[in-house]
Amino acid sequence: MDFKDYKGVWVFIEQKDDMVASVSLELLGAGRKLADKRGVELAGILIGENVKHLTKTVFEAGADTVYVYDQPIFKHYRTESYMKALLDCSDKHKPEIILYGATSTGKDLASAVATDLPTGLTADTTELDVEEETGLLLASRPAFGGNIMATILCKKYRPQMATVRSKVMKALPPEIGRTGKIVEETISLKEEDIRTKVLEIVKETVKKVKIDEADIIVAGGKGLGSFDGFQLIHRLAETLGGAVGASRDVVEAGWIDHPHQVGQTGVTVTPKIYFAIGISGAIQHIVGMKNSGIIIAINKDKEAPIFQNCHYGIVGDAFEIVPLLIEMFEHALAKEKVTK
Amino acid sequence: MLHIVACIKQVPDTKIIKMNPKTNTMDRRTAPAILNPYDAHAVEEAVRLKHKYGGIVSVVTMGPPPAVSAIKKCIEIGADEGYLITDRRFAGADTLATSYAVTKAIEKIAKTRPVDLIICGKMSIDGDTGQVGPGIARRLDIPPLTSVNKVVEINQEEGYAIVHRKLEDGYEAVRSTLPCLFSVEKTINEVPYSPLPNMIKAARYTPQIWSVDDLEGVDITQLGLKGSPTIVSKVWAPPKPAGGSILEGNPRAQVEQLLSVLLEKKELFEAKEGV
Numbered sequence: 001m002d003f004k005d006y007k008g009v010w011v012f013i014e015q016k017d018d019m020v021a022s023v024s025l026e027l028l029g030a031g032r033k034l035a036d037k038r039g040v041e042l043a044g045i046l047i048g049e050n051v052k053h054l055t056k057t058v059f060e061a062g063a064d065t066v067y068v069y070d071q072p073i074f075k076h077y078r079t080e081s082y083m084k085a086l087l088d089c090s091d092k093h094k095p096e097i098i099l100y101g102a103t104s105t106g107k108d109l110a111s112a113v114a115t116d117l118p119t120g121l122t123a124d125t126t127e128l129d130v131e132e133e134t135g136l137l138l139a140s141r142p143a144f145g146g147n148i149m150a151t152i153l154c155k156k157y158r159p160q161m162a163t164v165r166s167k168v169m170k171a172l173p174p175e176i177g178r179t180g181k182i183v184e185e186t187i188s189l190k191e192e193d194i195r196t197k198v199l200e201i202v203k204e205t206v207k208k209v210k211i212d213e214a215d216i217i218v219a220g221g222k223g224l225g226s227f228d229g230f231q232l233i234h235r236l237a238e239t240l241g242g243a244v245g246a247s248r249d250v251v252e253a254g255w256i257d258h259p260h261q262v263g264q265t266g267v268t269v270t271p272k273i274y275f276a277i278g279i280s281g282a283i284q285h286i287v288g289m290k291n292s293g294i295i296i297a298i299n300k301d302k303e304a305p306i307f308q309n310c311h312y313g314i315v316g317d318a319f320e321i322v323p324l325l326i327e328m329f330e331h332a333l334a335k336e337k338v339t340k
Numbered sequence: 341m342l343h344i345v346a347c348i349k350q351v352p353d354t355k356i357i358k359m360n361p362k363t364n365t366m367d368r369r370t371a372p373a374i375l376n377p378y379d380a381h382a383v384e385e386a387v388r389l390k391h392k393y394g395g396i397v398s399v400v401t402m403g404p405p406p407a408v409s410a411i412k413k414c415i416e417i418g419a420d421e422g423y424l425i426t427d428r429r430f431a432g433a434d435t436l437a438t439s440y441a442v443t444k445a446i447e448k449i450a451k452t453r454p455v456d457l458i459i460c461g462k463m464s465i466d467g468d469t470g471q472v473g474p475g476i477a478r479r480l481d482i483p484p485l486t487s488v489n490k491v492v493e494i495n496q497e498e499g500y501a502i503v504h505r506k507l508e509d510g511y512e513a514v515r516s517t518l519p520c521l522f523s524v525e526k527t528i529n530e531v532p533y534s535p536l537p538n539m540i541k542a543a544r545y546t547p548q549i550w551s552v553d554d555l556e557g558v559d560i561t562q563l564g565l566k567g568s569p570t571i572v573s574k575v576w577a578p579p580k581p582a583g584g585s586i587l588e589g590n591p592r593a594q595v596e597q598l599l600s601v602l603l604e605k606k607e608l609f610e611a612k613e614g615v
């Protein structure tokens with residue numbers, strides 16, 4: 001394998017319902033930086049049916065080139081068909097790096113592609129960099145078993161691949177009218193050759209908890225002691241008009257459902273105000289909230305790592321501080337109304 | 341007769357694990373080893389399918405010798421056979437090298453009893469990648485079906501399976517040819533307490549244990565650390581963000597300072613006031 005043949009940074013463009021997924025736009029933002037540092041092209045790889053017009057969005061988000069596989073066989077995401085397109089494209093055009101969103105589709109596809117190529121794949125990356133000289137991708141993620149990060153490399157194979165958490169990279173502001181090169185590709189793949197069929201897609205109208213869109217998040221941890229204790233978090237969230245977040249330990253204890261979990265295996269959030277109450281501040285939690293506007297920590301242990309990751313900290317008992325905060329906040333709001 | 345193979349892993353129990361606050365690392369001695377919680381659901385689903393359609397459930401794991409206890413746990417859940425592949429040459433494997441080794445074990449198991457279905461947990465709680473399941477499917481050249489949260493039908497005679505795959509906003513029903521591989525969500529089932537006869541069986545059970553030399557057609561260079569394309573180049577403590585100020589005073593004074601910070605962002609609370 002001659003590494004010199006491998007050039008450029010690629011982003012797998014995830015699309016659904018005629019829209020480019022936001023994680024793909026974020027990856028184009030991150031990929032742009034890597035490509036510029038290395039002095040190479042940034043390309044998107046877009047697979048689907050009737051998706052060619054989405055190239056516009058991809059160029060405006062920073063890509064120089066978009067490889068497009070627009071065929072009826074790609075109507076639904078299926079591992080085998082999408083993988084074949086990606087392998088075909090990688091064989092022909094030899095990228096140095098391929099990035100995927102760490103979504104269920106992105107992870108499914110990347111795992112399959114990595115096995116076939118073969119190459120190394122780093123999962124759930126939260127930081128990306130590239131060595132200017134060698135093109136070595138530096139993919140970092142929280143390491144197991146400590147409040148530490150690990151940087152993972154793939155020295156032996158090209159392309160290098162990583163899946164990247166959504167909401168941790170920043171999309172560029174769209175540059176309206178920016179265009180680039182469209183490379184249309186096709187593969188001869190017959191429906192009979194694909195061993196899976198999507199029979200039906202069912203949208204469930206269950207109320208979705210979307211804490212990642214809230215301006216204010218009040219998150220509670222194991223320090224609340226019990227399901228009943230955790231209700232204090234709901235009360236504060238209600239008072240402030242915010243959403244409720246939680247650490248993984250709280251979700252595992254069954255005090256609240258998984259959609260509320262913030263962190264590496266939950267959602268990544270960037271609210272304007274984030275409260276971490278009775279949360280110790282493990283790295284797996286921090287990576288999910290560190291880009292919040294104002295982080296406020298309440299914890300009774302002054303050594304808790306959360307205090308190194310907050311803007312304002314109160315060392316104290318949640319059961320004393322939070323009721324006081326609710327009371328004083330309501331009071332202040334009431335006063336405000338009167339003076340208006 | 342279905343032959344279902346569940347792939348499992350023994351992991352440290354991260355719920356009980358204690359951190360050393362000085363070094364910021366995990367104190368592994370305090371961590372009891374358990375069956376990866378996601379894999380318990382994989383085995384449970386395999387056992388349910390066995391009860392429904394008739395068949396045999398085998399479990400396979402790669403790990404150090406104590407991983408036998410994770411296999412025993414699977415026997416308690418209702419698995420029939422267990423296989424441990426253990427060898428120093430497997431050590432240090434990343435997901436690519438792991439899927440290679442486990443595939444070799446499955447190939448050997450399939451020699452005596454062809455495999456119709458493989459079930460994996462969504463991911464392990466220590467590695468957290470979810471990459472090994474699809475990797476095994478690719479190596480065996482069978483369709484991988486990830487995010488499975490319901491098995492609708494297995495039709496061995498006609499050679500297909502129908503499952504629901506969880507999507508962000510619902511699910512999709514997918515039909516696949518058999519054999520295929522599922523990696524399953526935790527929501528697919530609940531793992532009940534094990535019946536007493538299974539516990540007794542598990543206590544007495546000794547799994548089949550294989551080393552590299554017991555497997556066939558193994559390319560040693562694809563195993564363990566040597567066969568792993570990814571390497572950890574460094575571990576580092578994330579930089580501490582500046583500006584974390586601890587509010588001083590008694591609780592009331594602290595909350596007062598906090599309140600003034602919050603009220604600087606009054607616009608956030610106004611929408612609510614209007615209601």
Ligand SMILES: Cc1cc2nc3c(=O)[nH]c(=O)nc-3n(C[C@H](O)[C@H](O)[C@H](O)COP(=O)(O)OP(=O)(O)OC[C@H]3O[C@@H](n4cnc5c(N)ncnc54)[C@H](O)[C@@H]3O)c2cc1C
Pocket residue numbers: 144145220221222223224246247248249250261262263264265266267277278279280281282283284285288298299300301304316317318319354465466467468
């Ligand atoms: C692979 C992997 C993935 C993970 N993913 C995530 C994830 O996505 N999200 C996540 O959050 N975690 C995740 N974790 C778990 C993470 O490592 C921590 O175990 C977890 O975040 C700790 O939760 P906690 O802070 O609620 O509990 P603890 O660490 O037990 O902290 C409780 C805190 O409450 C404080 N406290 C106690 N009583 C009070 C009181 N009365 N008032 C105020 N403070 C009090 C204590 O001082 C302590 O700091 C993951 C772990 C692994 C290994």
